[in-house]
Amino acid sequence: METVGADAVVPPRPTWRAKARLLRARRRPRVVLQAGVLIGRDVVVRAERGARVVIEAGAALGDGARIEARGGELRVGAGSVVGEHAMLAGALTIGRECVIGAWARAEGDAHVEDRARLAAHAVALAGARVGSGAVVASYAVVDEDVSPRAVVRNLNLDNPAPRRQTRAPRSSS
Secondary structure (H helix, E strand, O other): OOEEEEOEEEOOOOOOOHHHHHHHOOOOEEEEEOOOOEOOOOOEEEEEEOOOEOOOOOOOEOOOEEEOOOOOOOOOOOOEEOOOEEEEOOOOEEOOOOOEEOOOOOEOOOEEEOOOOOOOEEHHHHHHHOOOOEEEEOEEEEEEEEEEOOOEEOOOOOOOOEEEEEEOOOOOO
């Protein structure tokens, strides 16, 4: 998987090895992979007993990503991209066309709504709800609701507690 710019994530290229990884992942119990899913190298997809992983059509998992369902269903929406070495763990939901940046992390029962973005190294903790179209900036930690189309960033990297939410500008379309 390549990165372009500060936080852009490019899905892995479809190759014969990617198809082999996809076939191996589909054999795992409690893992559902829909059509068009791309899986990078060294990806871990697993579900504990009583849990389930669903990766919808067109989603892409970058090299070294970890997807681990615990205590419920972990769902990655259609067209979403999970970056290199990102970790999704618990019973969380990633909406349609979301971007989870490289080394980002979401855990517990976090919910990332459609077209939201967790930038590189961002963290969504249990109980967090990232609104539709919202952006969580690099190194930001979210543990509560983020309103739709908001931008969340840390003001002081030494202390992750202070954060500010600002509205994203409306597009002209």
